Amino acid sequence: MNKTRVAAALAILTFTLSATAADQVVAIRAGKLVDVVGGKVLQDQTILVSGERITAVGPTASTTVPAGARVIDLSRETVLPGLIDVHVHLTGDPNLHGYRSLGVSDIRAAMYGAYAARRTLEAGFTTVRNVGASGFGDVALRDAINDGELPGPRMRVAGYAIGIQGGHCDNNLLPHDFHFTENGVADGPWAARAKVREMAKFGADTIKICASGGVLSKGDEAGAQQLTLEEMKAIVEEAHKLGRRVAAHAHGASSIRDAILAGVESVEHASLIDDEGIRLAREKGTYLVMDIYNDDFILQEGAKAGMLPESLEKERMVGQLQRDNFRKAFKAGDKMAFGTDAGVYPHGDNARQFFYMVKYGMTPMQALQAATINGADLLGWKDRVGSITPGKYADIVAVGGDPLADPAALTRVDFVMKGGAVIRSDARK
Structure with missing residues (x-):
């Protein structure tokens, strides 16, 4: 195989691997989810993320997680928008x-x-x-x-x-x-x-x-x-x-x-x-x-x-x-x-x-x-950020405490995701 064909094959392989990583679904199990739009806290929710965006949010009991999805367990955390x-x-x-x-x-x-x-x-x-x-x-x-x-x-x-x-x-x-x-x-x-x-x-x-x-x-x-x-x-x-x-x-x-x-x-x-x-x-x-x-x-x-x-x-x-x-x-x-x-x-x-x-x-x-x-x-970005809603960027944070009882809990962030990429993860296991 000549150098041109090798380079082309490597390019195709690289693109395929990148696309697979980008398309992988991530499922976040949230013990508590702060719904800032509705002004309430939801219990036991699952957030599905594909690439940079949120694709679904719903009760864990009724949300189907696709086979092969990466699961992030924040079931002991309070999860809220970035x-x-x-x-x-x-x-x-x-x-x-x-x-x-x-x-x-x-x-x-x-x-x-x-x-x-x-x-x-x-x-x-x-x-x-x-x-x-x-x-x-x-x-x-x-x-x-x-x-x-x-x-x-x-x-x-x-x-x-x-x-x-x-x-x-x-x-x-x-x-x-x-x-x-x-x-x-x-x-x-x-x-x-x-x-x-x-x-x-x-x-x-x-x-x-x-x-x-x-x-x-x-x-x-x-x-x-x-x-x-x-x-x-x-x-x-x-x-x-x-x-x-x-x-x-x-x-x-x-x-x-x-x-x-x-x-x-x-x-x-x-x-x-x-x-x-x-x-x-x-x-x-x-x-x-x-x-x-x-x-x-x-x-x-x-x-x-x-x-x-x-x-x-x-x-x-x-x-x-x-x-x-x-x-x-x-x-x-x-x-x-x-x-x-x-x-x-x-x-x-x-x-x-x-x-x-x-x-x-x-x-x-x-x-x-x-x-x-x-x-x-x-x-001017309410269609992109600000809530955990399907279609918006997967900008998600989590804290171990209850920020609605103690606002100081927000100074102790355990988990940060921006656009589907995990920035830090110190959440309790």
Whole structure:
């Protein structure tokens, strides 16, 4: 047999073996299955997975498992959909805040992102929205994960966050001598439109804007509005024209109001939201993404991580108000999605926020829905992720405890599957 025929035979064999592996059915025996769509827990269920997708879900007693299927026994576990965090910064190192961040190159940050992506996935977060990264590091990370080169969650990414000169999304740590302006800066409606086009050109599938000042930025007030209503309307119109959704960083009441009126899909942080903002978010269907775990890490560990004294003072001013307003907005009927600002605190600790969401007004099921079906809806991926439903990706996690009795159980994930591939399996036998 000549070399050409040998190569052809090997190619056919390789394709056949790959197809067989891809087509193998996996049957997951779930002792308890959290049905986030129905808001209930089902007992003794079997999930059938073929390739990347879920093909069937039903009671174990009446579900036929095909001959030759691989069986994964999670009969002593609580099984739930892969979790979704819609506000992360995977390329952000939580130990390098403030002036320490100036020594980090875009390339180094992207490399750190590979580590953070794996940590996040192993913690049970199979989908994230990365709302801001320098050097389009999040675009590169998303693409490497999609191409199978790195382990990590599914990603929506924003590239650079868009904001005003000297604002929260600019870098104000360097003196005038350096003449440095962050790449996401845009002043005026047409400059803002051009910046949206630039983000889209280089791979962003989400647009992030900074409507107000921030806690961890230098020289601004968290509650002060920065982008104008006119600028935000231009950004949203341009983003929607290009098929992108918009997330608005906004702490202050006026910036929250104008961001909602401009048509953003979500308001991030929303710390100082007032009654008008709560009403508008409910009427417009705007999601609120309130990172209410962060306060603990910033106040307890922020100084050691290099955060500026002024940032710690700003957090003392807004942290508890944000938690109180979370309770108020949720009680009023505003839509909530789970977002934590991971990168401010260590990646992989995302699930610590569930405790605070329950403490400040949600039931454990509602907190899980915020991190599954609500997050999927906000991302425009409700047909792909967010529930254990036939046709969706087989993104599945399991915990040994009962997260509906103890939300802290979600910080101890035993099993993670993404797209039918087992990422980790420490489940009890």
